[in-house]
Amino acid sequence: MRNSRLQLAALLFITLLVYAASLQNGYVHLDDTNYLINNKLVTDFSLDRTGELFSSVRGNFTPLTWLTHILAWRLSGENPFGHHVISLLFHLVNVTLVFSVAGQLYRTGLFERLTGGTEYVSFIPFFTALLFALHPQNVEAVCWLAARKDLVMTCLVLLSTGFYLRFVRAKSAGLYLLAVVMFCMACLAKPTAVMWVVVLPVLDAAASGRAFNASRAMRRLAPLLAIAAGFALLAYSAQQSAGAFGAGDQFSSAERVLIVLKNLFSYYVRYFLGGDYFVNYPLNKDLAWQVFAGGAGLVALCTALAIERFRAHGLAWLCTIVLLLPSVGIVQFGVQATADRFAYLAFLPTHLSLVVLAVTGLHYVRERRMVLVVRVATVLVFLLLAQITFLQVSVWRSDLSLWAHGVRAEPDNPLAYQYLGDAFLRHGDATTAIESYEKSIDLIGPGIYMDTRSLYFGLGRAHFVLEDYDTAHAWFSRLFDKDAESFSRIGYAYYFVAEILLRKGHNAEALRYVRESLRRVPSFTRARELEAELVARP
Numbered sequence: 001m002r003n004s005r006l007q008l009a010a011l012l013f014i015t016l017l018v019y020a021a022s023l024q025n026g027y028v029h030l031d032d033t034n035y036l037i038n039n040k041l042v043t044d045f046s047l048d049r050t051g052e053l054f055s056s057v058r059g060n061f062t063p064l065t066w067l068t069h070i071l072a073w074r075l076s077g078e079n080p081f082g083h084h085v086i087s088l089l090f091h092l093v094n095v096t097l098v099f100s101v102a103g104q105l106y107r108t109g110l111f112e113r114l115t116g117g118t119e120y121v122s123f124i125p126f127f128t129a130l131l132f133a134l135h136p137q138n139v140e141a142v143c144w145l146a147a148r149k150d151l152v153m154t155c156l157v158l159l160s161t162g163f164y165l166r167f168v169r170a171k172s173a174g175l176y177l178l179a180v181v182m183f184c185m186a187c188l189a190k191p192t193a194v195m196w197v198v199v200l201p202v203l204d205a206a207a208s209g210r211a212f213n214a215s216r217a218m219r220r221l222a223p224l225l226a227i228a229a230g231f232a233l234l235a236y237s238a239q240q241s242a243g244a245f246g247a248g249d250q251f252s253s254a255e256r257v258l259i260v261l262k263n264l265f266s267y268y269v270r271y272f273l274g275g276d277y278f279v280n281y282p283l284n285k286d287l288a289w290q291v292f293a294g295g296a297g298l299v300a301l302c303t304a305l306a307i308e309r310f311r312a313h314g315l316a317w318l319c320t321i322v323l324l325l326p327s328v329g330i331v332q333f334g335v336q337a338t339a340d341r342f343a344y345l346a347f348l349p350t351h352l353s354l355v356v357l358a359v360t361g362l363h364y365v366r367e368r369r370m371v372l373v374v375r376v377a378t379v380l381v382f383l384l385l386a387q388i389t390f391l392q393v394s395v396w397r398s399d400l401s402l403w404a405h406g407v408r409a410e411p412d413n414p415l416a417y418q419y420l421g422d423a424f425l426r427h428g429d430a431t432t433a434i435e436s437y438e439k440s441i442d443l444i445g446p447g448i449y450m451d452t453r454s455l456y457f458g459l460g461r462a463h464f465v466l467e468d469y470d471t472a473h474a475w476f477s478r479l480f481d482k483d484a485e486s487f488s489r490i491g492y493a494y495y496f497v498a499e500i501l502l503r504k505g506h507n508a509e510a511l512r513y514v515r516e517s518l519r520r521v522p523s524f525t526r527a528r529e530l531e532a533e534l535v536a537r538p
Helices: 002-024 031-037 047-054 063-076 080-107 110-115 121-134 136-143 145-170 173-189 191-198 200-211 214-241 253-273 289-306 308-327 340-346 348-362 368-395 399-409 414-426 430-443 453-465 469-477 490-503 507-520 525-536
Strands: 281-284 336-338
Touching (some): 002 121, 002 368, 031 145, 080 136, 080 348, 110 121, 110 200, 110 348, 121 368, 136 368, 145 173, 173 214, 191 200, 191 214, 200 214, 253 308, 253 340, 308 348, 348 368, 368 399, 453 469, 453 490
16 A cells, blocks of 8 residues: 555656646647637636536537636636646646556456566556656647646546446445446536447456456446437537538548548557647548558457457557547548547557556566666656657747647648747737748648638738738638638638728728628627727718
């Protein structure tokens, strides 16, 4: 018991040391602006707005996560420090829970059976939690405030799992009820928690050992499956009603299959290689060698499942793939192909599998000198992970540092240049912003799906700042087509055109445009003031 407490203390200290710099980070003006600063649900929450918790910001069905943002705002206001403190606390709690759940699996004798009973088997919970704590792919979920939902969901999923594993051993109705309640709360934090019901039978079998009964396990999992189906329908309805799904008709079924294979492979490449992480990886339907590598990986997985010796590891990797399914392009949400924040929970089974494989390998290391080499190599690997993660945390210091890193990490990524242009524009450098936007347009190939309207809007604003009104008007005019209503910032585009027309002396036409702006954004103060000015003119 004392040894476990010392291990947990070491885990939390190391995690805090690596992530402490995140407390100095600011907001990222991508989703942070919409989720927090400009979201009245968070800044001015009252009980009569409780219903909005279930549909705020493009239909996101994450009411429990919104409550954590509201609490952070009450404690810290607009100061990002308090918001980052809460995100870091969630990560620390999650590290603790990974250590605890892995410890429960250790006490069932699972690791003894898988490793052949090496002397290092008791360290599996520690190193699994350490790998989860320090893996750089998890930085996005911890440092991006808008990704808080992944932290909260993981916390509640792990709590549910812990109670469920205890229930399997103790057969206590109270523990089962707690597992169900925590699972429901996890789904309220983020609906993709529903995928965890696929992992639970594997954990049930692992905890039960030879006493596992498939039919009995399915009976006790049936209520959780029903709950998962209900939450999946609610979330889909909320997001569909808000128009959150995109690119649905851009790809054929065959292209979707290729995209899924390519995206699955890309997750694992970033997991094992690390270093160059970015917020959004654009959809690309071009055939590439990654598609074939992804297919080969699935064949290898099926082979592992067929061999009894590797079946447990095959199941762990299959669980990771299942958890990634909502974010590999089967159902399209937005324009990103993949996102590293989705890997935060999904790769937990893989973390555990790799640590168990490493410990199993030590069973065959007999020579004393080789044991020392393995220990030194283990320390160096985790030091490298800590260093990469520490550097990745600093990347999130501001939106400008983040997008500047993005173009270094993904030099052919048009989204990286678009976001960098937005950052330069916010910092008053319109000329460099235009260069970034134009570079983004140049990089959009025929296979890449990307909403170019945001680029046109950015170029219009940048030329407006430089007082190049004719060019600005030309870029804004590209937005006024049959799909204009689906562009979230079309109301602001009408306002800028009204300003341009006013400067050209076309007052009547300017009034028409500013009223179009107010029709779409009634609370837009600057448009309201411009309308009053135009009405007052003769």
